Amino acid sequence: MDENKLKADALVVGGGIAGMQSALDLADQGYQVILVEKEPSIGGKMIMLSKVFPTLDCASCITTPKMSAVANNKNIRILSYSEIQSIQKNGSGFIANVLKKPRFVVEETCTGCRLCEYACPVDIPNPFDLNIGAIRAVRVPFSTAVPQIAVLDMDNCILCGKCARACPVDSIDFLQTEKEVEIEVDTLIIATGFETTPIDAKKEYGNGKLHNVIDGLIMERLLAPTGPYARVIRPGDGKEPESIAYVQCAGSRDETLGVPYCSRICCMYAIKQAMLIAGSLPMADITIYYMDIRTFGKGYEQFYQNAQAMGIEFVKGKVAKISEDENQNPVVRVELIDENSQIIERTHDMIVLSVGMIPKYNPSQVYGVNVDEFGFVKSPTPNLSSTKTNQPGIFATGASTGPMDIVDSINSASAAASSAASYLESVRNGK
């Protein structure tokens, strides 16, 4: 088979939880699926998380088996480290041009033994740990990565050749170049996911320059057992924090940031992280500054009530400013909106900004789908069939269609698979 020309029933773009679920639901019905992922491993944002609400399962306990199921499914083919360049209509189907970026490691022979990684002398900030930890320039992206194949970061490589000498199967190929792959499919699912609002978006919150102010995703890495320190410490000086505050709506519901909508997940992830911190640092005081607590999902309200019962302090008021004292302790200024309105300035050891969700990628150009003013894919039928786009045969799911938590993303992903399957059946019966 020509490896540069592939054919399948469906193409799923994005290997996060939504993309994986869509791919699995289609493959389990017997359709051939190609899953294209931009990063060297599938798993998306979810694989970076510590534990997930409201069950407090470890995120990898949900994600890794799905990643494994995708990898082991005979009907799914993963194209990792690849990006869609263009999409052309091809009758009722599509032809996608995919660029396979060079890993500088031969995929077919690499066994993921990591000897290259151990041999590499170059330490670089670990993107999987949001650059707080370090990793080698050539490495398996993270321990549970799928595929378990190394990737070499040519920008940081010093071409010393140690990895090539260490590799038992001669898989290091410094001369590897990018490859174009043409994929012919009948239907297409966009599952490109989200990004968090940048931590430096708000001047009043220190422009990202305060030492001990981090965002929720970094806290996920600090809390994750696979994270850089495997415990929660202040990034500024490594001190164990005794007082931690969450600033809600730090990237949502704020016209000045251009994000007027609610990002839906931040209340729950803040509460979840607060509970996890309370577990690992039982003496720490945890405060959550909020405007409205939006624990709307199944089991979420009880989760919130449990957090209150655990002693996590919920303070109604939007933090207006964060400054820093002489010990690099962040200081919040906020109006308490309760029985007695007061303006308080409180010093914490560490502050977590509950940043919101913005789309990772605007697919309007390449796919010709309608997007809203923020870049989320807009469905012509948001109620009855929310994964449909204005392009017949192209569906969108998960956070590419708007902020969504994991539960809702998974349902949306299965819904997209359902709609895509119906589309496949209808075009085939039409033929």
Place this chain on the structure above:
Amino acid sequence: MNETTTTKEPKILILATLSGGYAGADYVGQQHLNYSTNTSILPVRCPSMFSTEFYIKAFEKGIDGIIVMYSGTDSPFKGGPERTAVMVDQTYKKMGELGINIKRLKLAAICTVCKKPFLKQVNEMNETLNEIGFVQDELADQGKDK
């Protein structure tokens, strides 16, 4: 690790149905509630498979208390719960004959989300066993009497 294992604890065997007690125990775990560690929960499809002989053997091997957590009226198996009840009743008789305190065996209907009843059963069994002591001592006493 620590000292908790140095004092001998009564052993509780829990036979829990997949459709009831076992799922209920998982639910208790999801809620992160605490109970004692002297419990061993074994999944069963339906406890109707266990004969009196099985229970008696278990006591003789040193199980101090058995809680059969079945699905009661929620059982997916027709006639299973009824049969279970019959077998437990027969076992009570046999226990009486052998001088084993019948409080050591308990039949309880536990649903998949019955966190409170689950904890109640475990706690009550612990209290009972603290009162009546180890089964081995009981069987040894019986031996002496004879």
Place this chain on the structure above:
Amino acid sequence: MSTRVDPSLLQEIKKYGEIHVEDCFNCGNCTAVCPLSNSNTPFPRNNIRMLQLGMKDKLLESIDPWLCYYCGECTITCPRQADPAEAQMTMRRWLTAQYDWTGLSKKLYTSTAWSIGALIIGALIVILLALGLHGPLVTNQVELNTFADVHMMHTADLILAALLGFFLLSNLFRMYLFTFPRGAQNPPPLSIFITEAWQLVLHMLTQKRFGECEDNKRWINHLILVFGYGTMFVLIVLFLSWFQTDELYPIYHPQRLIGYVAALAIIYGSGDALIGRITKKHQMHRYSQISDWLFPILLILLAISGLMISAFRVSGLPILTYYTYVGHLVVMMMLYICIGPMGKWAHLLYRPFAVYFQAVKEKAEEHNKAIAHAPAPVS
């Protein structure tokens, strides 16, 4: 006793300015971000809330709008873009109208026709008086004191000042009454009013709260304006006979020098405000009511006409000097009487008084607490 929600207040206040406080979802950002606000006087959200719920009495009692200097931080950072700073501005207009017992203020603020009408009437009065009372027009040289007898003018100034003072003080007294309502609590003892009086002087002279805004350039400009304006006011009301002379002093003479400096200060200060309103660069200048335009325009006209009188006089142009003088008087009349105690001008007094009242309130509260905690006398 429950407070009854009244939807009409917001509708009423909307006549005083471009506000949309209904957009506010009470997150508290504005109050916390405000460099002037503190726990004793948390604003602007509290005032906005009063508008939302229609708590008219509470708003009348509140002096918080005067404590606001329109730094604009609140409006820039408001997540709902509800423009709290403009709301405070509008509340100041409304309060001015409430303090003013004549009812004229409300008309001037809410009706452009009334504003213009008042200006025209003021101008007509001056022109008619000038026509009736002016002295001989000496044309071969400038004899301003012959045209407008300095004693007569000084008397007129004093009358004007007295009138102004009367309106202002009576409005101020109403402000005091609203701020310290009778009834529930005893008003603070007089002693506190006396011991805190220094605050009034300090803030009137320095407007130092204005300097607490993040950007304090506006404070400096405002200080310059007030300096120029205050100097002129003192010169004209108290020392007119020294200031208005026919004798031409050299340019370095204090009489001319002070006059020029003060006039330039006024032109600089109000010019800055005008340019701001035209370019709408700063938050506070985005929405301008007629009163916001009139005040700096009249100020600048006042200073320019004053300078022109001096210039014509020095150049030996008698007729132009006299006409300009009348024009100058027209502007003065408009400024002091038409929009003075009833309009924006009055903030000159309301602001320092508000700071003073606030200090009194806080002291009184401490005082009351002390009394409450004092051991009961043994009988």
Place this chain on the structure above:
Amino acid sequence: MTEKTNPKPEETKIGVYVCYCGGNISDVVDVEKVAEKMREHPNVTIARTDMSMCSDAGQSIVENDIKELGLNRVVIGACAPSLHEHTFRGTVARGGLNPYFFHHVGLREQDSWVHSNNPGGATEKAIRLMYAGIAKANLLKPLDMIKLKAERHALVIGGGVAGLRAAYDIAGRGINVTLIEKTPFLGGRMAQLETVFPTGNNAREDLHSLINEVRTHPLITIHTLSELVNIRGYIGNYDVQIRSQSRGVSGDNAEAALAACTQEVPDDFNYGLTKRKVVYRAYEGCFPSTPAVDWEHYDGKPIEIDGQKVIFENKKKTFDLRIGAIVIATGFQPYEPPRGDYGYDELPEVVTLPQFIRHMGLRDGNVGELTWKGHPVRDIAAIHCVGSRHLAGVHEPQPDGILNNYCSRVCCTATLHQVNELLDEYPNINVYDFYEDIRTYGLEHESYYTEASKKMVRFLRFHGDQRPEVVAAPEGDTHPVLVKGKDYLTNGLEVEVPVDLVILAVGMVPRPVDDLVDMMKIPKGDDRFLLEVHPKLRPVETPVPGIVLAGTAQSPMNIQESCNAASAAAAKVAVLLAAGQVELDPYVANVDLDKCEGTGACIEVCEYEDAIVLETMTVEGKEVQRAVVTPANCSGCGNCVSACPHHAIDVQGWEVAHYEAMVDAITMEVEI
């Protein structure tokens, strides 16, 4: 370990794996210690730990060990078996072993998570449970899945938007669907709405586009006035019995009967705001368009149609279907406050949001002024969280003893949407909104909140334990009703708001489906809603294979979320039935013919038809009776096991001997 009572196991080479579970287990249990102890066991070839066994990397380790070390049994201690037993069976199979040579020990839900207060005890327990697992593994036998033909036919219960969506999507995959609806008309709760967020479309128009697709689909059969009365069987092969009632009128006399009928009852479509005849259409344009008789309320008296006296007759009929999978889309009902709560049912000015929506829908066209019971409405209060977010110790539980402590998710946006629509039409009405937290969580939902603010809706915030009160205004007041409460946006100020109408934003409760729950043996959650297996791993599936959930029967959802859940349910059904065949676990009774003496004791206790029979066979030249099991009919309950006097029958994979070996392991003293 000593072997006294157990049969000596064959030469087993066991691989033992203990999972850290990303900290979930290792935070409490000393995982390394457990592995160390396992290595002491004579049958254990290798014992390893891993951060997450279920990851691809973790699974690869097991696969490689099987191949390289020649393992013939695998025991993994990890999360609950319900979550990953299936995953690991696949791993073992890929390694080349029979998948049933695997045993899963739950060390998370039943150890680390419940013994966080006693790490030492938890570690000891983990060792005990793992030893028990090894004991069982020693005795495991290879098994094969039972393959059965699956009926490519799904049953959808509920004709609301979720049921319709699920039916259409399943049929779209080429699978037959039977949709049953209890009431005479399709559409469910969505039909009772007017406009819907976030599109502003008319709810019934949207709904009818879907109904039209469903009713014209060749693979979908619709039965209204029908309900499930019996179910037997298992995934792929459920035998269901459905009972239908007749509509009472037919096409010929329907219109005449509708016109002639005089008996009136409260109209449940309008939540009792109006009355309708007992021969009725739910609403104009409903489907089916033929009217139906309301059997519950029909007084049985004759009605004169075209000069003839006619008594309507409810001819019930039942029919059987063979079904592969079932979608439960039974929906919700609005919470109804008890009489007197917020003045409900006592003050005529207090309505629920669904009632208010009906009131808006019932107005005749061009109305200049909003009226309620004949009085003009100038001021309205809306109160959120009625029937939701109740607190233990503050609020009374419902009559069934359950506290509505959950958030109903849709009420905030629904209320604000409704209020915005109202203010578009009547801009002069003042609206006061009493809330605890505004939860306009969706992408476009927050804009409803912003818009409501812009339209001068005044928001007042209460605390969950101090909800506002609704009282009749004193005589002579400007308004009939006062809403009183503390406003925590104004320093906890006591406020009172005089209004003409109070709208209670009531939450959702599931429709009572206890009959289905009992019949199908599916679980309900603490909140009465039907419970999924796991919110992320299997979010629309019930523990009963082949029975899936769609829409608000599972939890409160808005229309978009209901439809997504329904499509997801359809995807699961498609996965199950697309191939026309299902595989079942081989956990069925198995007779040891060497021990069987044909007593028939097993048959006496077996409740499953034809699951076990006595057959005549020749043993050592003699004709004897022996028990024979038909796997497809056997449920694997084990009734027969305890009945057999000769221990000749066992459930495959769950043998008594396994339990005895496990008890041995448990009773062994563990030193750590």
